[in-house]
Amino acid sequence: MNGAEGRDGQNEGQGAEPVVTREIAAEAAVWIARLHGPDRSNYMERKCRAWQARSAAHRLAFERGTDLWMEAAGVDRVAVARAAAASMPEGRGGEGQGASPAHAGTRGWAWPRPGALALSLTATALVVGVLVGQPWRDIDSYDTGIGEQRLVILKDGTRMSLNTSTRVKVELDQTQRRVRVEGGEAFFEVAKDASRPFVVQAAGTEVTATGTAFVVRLTPPGAGAHEALDVTLVEGQVVVREAERRVAAAKIVPPIVMAAGERLRVRGDQGTSGGVTAAPAQPQRDRPRMDQVLAWKRGEAVFDNASLPEALDEMNRYSAMPIVGDPSLAALRISGLFKTGDSAGFAQAVAKLHDLRVRELPDRLELLPR
Incomplete structure (x- = not known):
């Protein structure tokens, strides 16, 4: 294992986004459910902060899980911040007790204390299911x-x-x-x-x-x-x-x-x-013929006694410059191998084969009888 890669699968210090494994995602979901449950305590908050400090992957998993919980519960971020501030003693904040464990990260908003915000238990269960299942879907x-x-x-x-x-x-x-x-x-x-x-x-x-x-x-x-x-x-x-x-x-x-x-x-x-x-x-x-079915993988179109309209439809799939055939030419048959995307080359080849003329217009090529 590369020395810069931690045991949780993230590449610290290399600029890449940390890899959140299934186990880390499940642990984050459990922490979120516990912190919004009736048994939340200062000790539990300290333990969660310590868990997040273990790696960038832990912090990212918790951040994503909290986002999912808020979306599932229909929570407004501004309301969360106000509720957290209202429940926090004056003068406390930053990295002090009661502040968000992810406060030093990118989000910068705090957890609401119990009672400051009503949590839907259904939303919590949804977060757990999504976090655990998401990496495999x-x-x-x-x-x-x-x-x-x-x-x-x-x-x-x-x-x-x-x-x-x-x-x-x-x-x-x-x-x-x-x-x-x-x-x-x-x-x-x-x-x-x-x-x-x-x-x-x-x-x-x-x-x-x-x-x-x-x-x-x-x-x-x-x-x-x-x-x-x-x-x-x-x-x-x-x-x-x-x-x-x-x-x-x-x-x-x-x-x-x-x-x-x-x-x-x-x-x-x-x-x-x-x-x-x-x-x-x-x-x-x-x-x-399999070589005909898979000819497009070689950049080719193969026709075996195809009608002119059928051949034109096929060739036009590969070019922004379509070829339009006069209706009187519909009975003509085409056989041969042609390069896909080469509308002009195909039109000239067909014109030579059946003694036709090609008229070039700004938005299309026309095959016409002489």
């Missing part, structure tokens, strides 16, 4: 812009590769690992942990795995098309089932067990026709 959000890609290594060791224009929210705790894909595409290489299944939610659908690799792509509705979800299993096994239906999504009943190499395509509800709700589209399974 991480919620983070990640996103990428147009044409941006990002690799995120989660705390459990899972590798999460985000493609262009992707938004995800990650929640990890002691019992579960959960990711919500709110848009875009992500490749998950899941760290094995049988006790904590890895669940990805998107468009009312859940993909559950313990240790595997798969791609989730969520396409928003637009141009007459409904929201679409593609789940492609690269290796291992996953189970796909319907989650709580908060958005339009196809029903998956019963759950579907996918095998490596499969892609499951889930389409959103088809809306209504003549006042009658149309039946949701059934999920479809196929076996795509």
Whole structure:
């Protein structure tokens, strides 16, 4: 162990924020509950001050816990300071008895004496639960812009590769690992942990795995098309089932067990026709080319006899300069490998292949017949 690192895990004197361990957080919660209980005494206050003096991590844990207690109880800081001052004999303060043990820290406000402020026991219990549980419940959000890609290594060791224009929210705790894909595409290489299944939610659908690799792509509705979800299993096994239906999504009943190499395509509800709700589209399974599915990780887009509109939609995901095709060209087919983000290069290649012309405008490129 580094000599500058104390036994409680904090790096004193190095400028880094002290590390509050689970044990320290629990001790701080107990001190806060005791100090606001009926058995508070001067002796107890001195013991608490001594406990905080043991390390910066102890002081930080107590400070955070007190903040949580005040928020849970709906307490105003100014009212606390006034109550403390009113309960303190004239002339006392600073580091004297009855002042805040953290007075030398950043907060600078004192504890109220018993009777100066009513404490909700429910709020105290809440603080204890939050302090002990908080270090093991991480919620983070990640996103990428147009044409941006990002690799995120989660705390459990899972590798999460985000493609262009992707938004995800990650929640990890002691019992579960959960990711919500709110848009875009992500490749998950899941760290094995049988006790904590890895669940990805998107468009009312859940993909559950313990240790595997798969791609989730969520396409928003637009141009007459409904929201679409593609789940492609690269290796291992996953189970796909319907989650709580908060958005339009196809029903998956019963759950579907996918095998490596499969892609499951889930389409959103088809809306209504003549006042009658149309039946949701059934999920479809196929076996795509994996090099095509994962081409974006190499900065490439691979097309195999794709329609021109499909190819344009794919290429436009990676560039702020969209390519617009004349409607009369919709029947044209595209095959080949292209660099993502290179709108001009793609437009020129397609124009040469099909004898078209490219018109450059300030905000877009247009493919037009000659």
